[in-house]
Amino acid sequence: MKNIDQEILKIYTAKSQADKAISSLKGILLGISLDKVINEKELNELMKWVIAHDSLINRNPFNEFMTVIKETISNKIPPSETIEDLYWLCQKYESDNYYYNAVTTDLQTLQGLCYGILADGIISNKEIFDLNSWLEENEHLNTYYPYDEIRSLIVSILSDNRIDEDERIVLKAYFNQFVKLQDIEIQKQIDSETSDVNISGLCTSEPNVIFTGKTFCITGVLKRGNRETLQNDIRKLGGIPTESISKKTDYLIVGDNGNPAWAFSCYGRKVEKALNLRKDGHTITLIHEFDFADIVDDLI
Incomplete structure (x- = not known):
């Protein structure tokens, strides 16, 4: 009976797992492409991420994702075109999804975006400025975790219009709280760089407060x-x-x-x-x- 219950649970949760994975992948693709340069480390992390989700590989569009990524790794498709094709597949999945939830999906995209930025172990100035632009365009996520925390951190870092290495490490440390890369060596590098950084709660920047009844x-x-x-x-x-x-x-x-x-x-x-x-x-x-x-x- 217990095995039957588990099989029924898998049926009911497979859809939500796929939705979450697609939203996360969309964010990863955005993060990888922010600096307009797609390197081998990022592609390898993308491949490992898909392999880690092999339980979904027989579901559309994951089987398409795997084919596109494999062809890219074998140099049959330019990396930039691959990212565009995968992102298009994510958007198509969302538009065809009757149960699509905008806020939940956008939050999953945000976490994936941080994952993509961190994928090669390097956070560039352009990635930080472009992440800030994405946050400004998605203010409907205000009050939700981790939007407020990331927005506050980015606003603080960019307040003097310059980014120093200590601020870059703090940002890595924050992303590292909910991003765990598949590449063990890069993950070890990030863990080592951020081991002395203590990140706790972050107060929201530019808070919108409603008083009545709150x-x-x-x-x-x-x-x-x-x-x-x-x-x-x-x-x-x-x-x-x-x-x-x-x-x-x-x-x-x-x-x-x-x-x-x-x-x-x-x-x-x-x-x-x-x-x-x-x-x-x-x-x-x-x-x-x-x-x-x-x-x-x-x-x-």
Whole structure:
């Protein structure tokens, strides 16, 4: 009976697994092609990624993907044309998919995009600027994980219109949290480069806050005012202040703890809980206290 249940489960989940894989592949292709140069390491990672999804290989369009990639590796098709052909197949799959969910698919595309950027172990300036453009074009993903975190990180990195090596390593470290490459040597290289970087929750940049009926929690030591005053302001604007994080929490206001790593991340028990809830699909928005205070000042 248990084996029968497992077979039934496979039937029901195969479609969603294929949808997720196609969306991820679409992002990988975007990431690989951002810098307009497609190298051997990227093609090899693409091949290994498809092989890793061999359980789906008999489903259209995965069998087509494998054929196209194999022909490219054997030099029968130019790499740039291969990427275009594969991307076209992904788009065709989406347009034919009755159950297509735009937000879910775009989030899967974003994670695939980060995968593609990281595929050769190098993050170029052009890839960072082009990723920023993609994020700006997909602001409907605001409040969803990992869009807010990646957007905040990119905004911080590009704030001075220059990218230094420390910032590049921080970005690698963040991508490395949810991207695991099939190429063992490149993955080891990235793990080594980012071993000393600690990335926690990232507050959203340019937050859009709705107060009426929404639940707010505060964590950390506030540099502007105190918790009681801020909670009273939240009530005046129609919000509901709470003392603890839960699935019902809409916003977590994070006090500036003066940590020198603040430019990239914030820390704490409530932050960790909020981030875990975000990863599970709950749309809790993390906001730096200074950004939140500016919003409150404009409304009161």
